[in-house]
Amino acid sequence: xxxxxxxxxxxxxxxxxxxxxxxxxxxxxxxxxxxxxxxxxxxxxxxxxxxxxxxxxxxxxxxxxxxxxxxxxxxxxxxxxxxxxxxxxxxxxxxxxxxxxxxxxxxxxxxxxxxxxxxxxxxxxxxxxxxxxxxxxxxxxxxxxxxxxxxxxxxxxxxxxxxxxxxxxxxxxxxxxxxxxxxxxxxxxxxxxxxxxxxxxxxxxxxxxxxxxxxxxxxxxxxxxxxxxxxxxxxxxxxxxxxxxxxxxxxxxxxxxxxxx
Ligand SMILES: [Zn+2]
Numbered sequence: 020x021x022x023x024x025x026x027x028x029x030x031x032x033x034x035x036x037x038x039x040x041x042x043x044x045x046x047x048x049x050x051x052x053x054x055x056x057x058x059x060x061x062x063x064x065x066x067x068x069x070x071x072x073x074x075x076x077x078x079x080x081x082x083x084x085x086x087x088x089x090x091x092x093x094x095x096x097x098x099x100x101x102x103x104x105x106x107x108x109x110x111x112x113x114x115x116x117x118x119x120x121x122x123x124x125x126x127x128x129x130x131x132x133x134x135x136x137x138x139x140x141x142x143x144x145x146x147x148x149x150x151x152x153x154x155x156x157x158x159x160x161x162x163x164x165x166x167x168x169x170x171x172x173x174x175x176x177x178x179x180x181x182x183x184x185x186x187x188x189x190x191x192x193x194x195x196x197x198x199x200x201x202x203x204x205x206x207x208x209x210x211x212x213x214x215x216x217x218x219x220x221x222x223x224x225x226x227x228x229x230x231x232x233x234x235x236x237x238x239x240x241x242x243x244x245x246x247x248x249x250x251x252x253x254x255x256x257x258x259x260x261x262x263x264x265x266x267x268x269x270x271x272x273x274x275x276x277x278x279x280x
Pocket of ligand 1: 166206
């Protein structure tokens with residue numbers, strides 16, 4: 020584990036010891052890959068332990084169900100969403116059986132042009148789910164969301180191209196699943212007011228960034244924060260992220276203007 024990861028972990032554990040687990044915690048978790056190397060990947064054993072811990076304390080819903088769960092759920096209930104970005108094949112082969120064992124329904128953000136391909140990415144060569152596997156996830160009750168057609172930085176594209184990425188991927192998935200696709204994840208978490216407007220205009224109801232933090236009733240449903248679960252995270256540090264320590268850490272980071280990822 021790198022020094023900055025170690026320092027972050029110590030700070031989280033300290034804040035958790037100070038504040039406690041809290042109640043009414045609403046959190047969206049971000050995963051990429053299960054069964055590959057850290058930081059983007061996490062071991063199946065660790066993922067299983069995390070899902071066990073989550074199922075004990077949290078009601079886990081799909082992202083599109085989160086607004087209703089937060090607004091209409093009993094006060095003080097802990098609600099979590101499990102999301103996967105990019106559509107890696109190991110989501111289907113490794114993560115799915117673990118999720119099913121715990122009865123957890125997740126939200127998978129796929130890149131429509133990557134489906135069924137092997138691609139060299141910054142995370143190494145990756146195999147991606149194909150359309151049949153995506154359809155099967157959906158039929159099992161998991162949610163499929165869009166992560167654009169080509170995993171592009173939307174803030175750096177001409178508006179017409181960005182619009183095509185946002186709308187074209189939605190249409191592709193809706194044709195595939197024969198159902199509405201309401202959730203979107205900004206590639207690399209990048210968005211701007213105009214990109215947010217494109218996402219709203221395309222008809223998405225919920226969209227997620229990579230900004231750390233918990234969800235509240237006051238959250239903007241089209242720029243929701245997520246807790247990125249890195250492969251190096253210990254189980255106590257994972258537990259700390261499912262608590263108000265996450266917001267306390269975010270506040271500390273803003274106050275100190277430390278650029279820790
Ligand atoms: Zn991504």
